Amino acid sequence: MENFTSSVVTGNYVDNCFIEWTNEHDPTPDFTSGFSFSSLSVSDNVFLSGDVAPWFSYIVVKPHGSGHFLNGVSVGGNKFRSINGNIDRAERVDTSFSGLNFDRSKNVFFEGNTFHNVDAVVANPLRVQHVQSSAAKTWTVDSGDALPFGGRSRGVDSVIALGAITTSGGSSRYAMPYADLGRGNNNDQVDLVWEEPVKGEVQLTMRMDR
Numbered sequence: 087m088e089n090f091t092s093s094v095v096t097g098n099y100v101d102n103c104f105i106e107w108t109n110e111h112d113p114t115p116d117f118t119s120g121f122s123f124s125s126l127s128v129s130d131n132v133f134l135s136g137d138v139a140p141w142f143s144y145i146v147v148k149p150h151g152s153g154h155f156l157n158g159v160s161v162g163g164n165k166f167r168s169i170n171g172n173i174d175r176a177e178r179v180d181t182s183f184s185g186l187n188f189d190r191s192k193n194v195f196f197e198g199n200t201f202h203n204v205d206a207v208v209a210n211p212l213r214v215q216h217v218q219s220s221a222a223k224t225w226t227v228d229s230g231d232a233l234p235f236g237g238r239s240r241g242v243d244s245v246i247a248l249g250a251i252t253t254s255g256g257s258s259r260y261a262m263p264y265a266d267l268g269r270g271n272n273n274d275q276v277d278l279v280w281e282e283p284v285k286g287e288v289q290l291t292m293r294m295d296r
Contacts, residue, residue: 089154092125100133100144106180108148115151115183123147123186124157128164133176136169143173147235148180155190156235156295162195168203175206179235188238188273194295196234208234211243211291221254221283225263227290229274237294238273244291245278251286259284 089109107123109115133144144166147156166176176199179186196210209232216227229239242265250258259282266277276292 089123090121090125093127095126095128096130098131100131102135102138104142104144104146106146106148108150109154110148110150112150115149117151117153117155117187122154122157122190123149123159126158127160128162129160130163132165132167134167134169135173137171138168138173140172140174141178142168143175143178145177146180147178147186148182149184149186152184153187154184155187156192156194156237157190158193160195161234162198164199166199166201166204172203172205174204175208175231176201176204177208177235186235188236188294189240191237191240191295194234194237206231208232210234210237210295211293213289213291215248215287215289216278217287218285221252221285223280223283225278225280225288226269227276227278227288227292228270229276229292231272231274233274233292233294235294236272236274239267239269239276239292239294240296241267241293242276242290243293244289246289248287248289251280251284251288253282253284 263278269275
């Protein structure tokens with residue numbers, strides 16, 4: 087059974103509570119066919135919490151059954167604010183019964199939101215700046231746990247050098263790297279591989295979807 091919601095949550099004041107997206111009423115919850123967790127838009131809401139545990143989140147996906155994935159989700163223009171203590175993140179996956187298959191995430195947009203006293207400032211696409219101070223052929227760019235729902239790095243939209251890319255001796259280089267996706271223990275890093283050891287600074291835009 088699919089969890090195609092075709093729903094919009096817009097323009098609300100959400101005070102000390104959260105949106106839980108689940109398929110708990112599915113008698114056969116394992117994903118076999120359909121669109122899985124899809125077609126949900128959460129936009130232009132004010133989310134506020136106070137004196138809550140750090141693991142509290144405003145948007146919670148709770149899969150019942152294996153194999154589910156995000157497929158057409160838009161979260162934009164929301165204001166997330168915690169008072170009297172920080173929270174870890176505004177969004178999370180409740181894995182009490184199952185996790186999500188992040189290898190199948192697609193059409194996920196998480197942008198234009200504001201975060202106050204929320205540790206993980208997440209976005210997709212996610213813009214990351216990386217400084218490589220010593221020359222290396224492979225640069226590992228970390229998402230900083232800022233991909234929504236703890237997703238994996240599955241795409242790179244752009245890589246641009248901020249200033250000169252140089253060798254250890256200071257000679258400029260103009261070659262482009264290629265990207266290895268899904269690196270690191272949490273599969274949320276990107277390796278930029280150059281033709282020779284170089285150093286410098288880049289701005290990279292990575293994605294958790296395709």
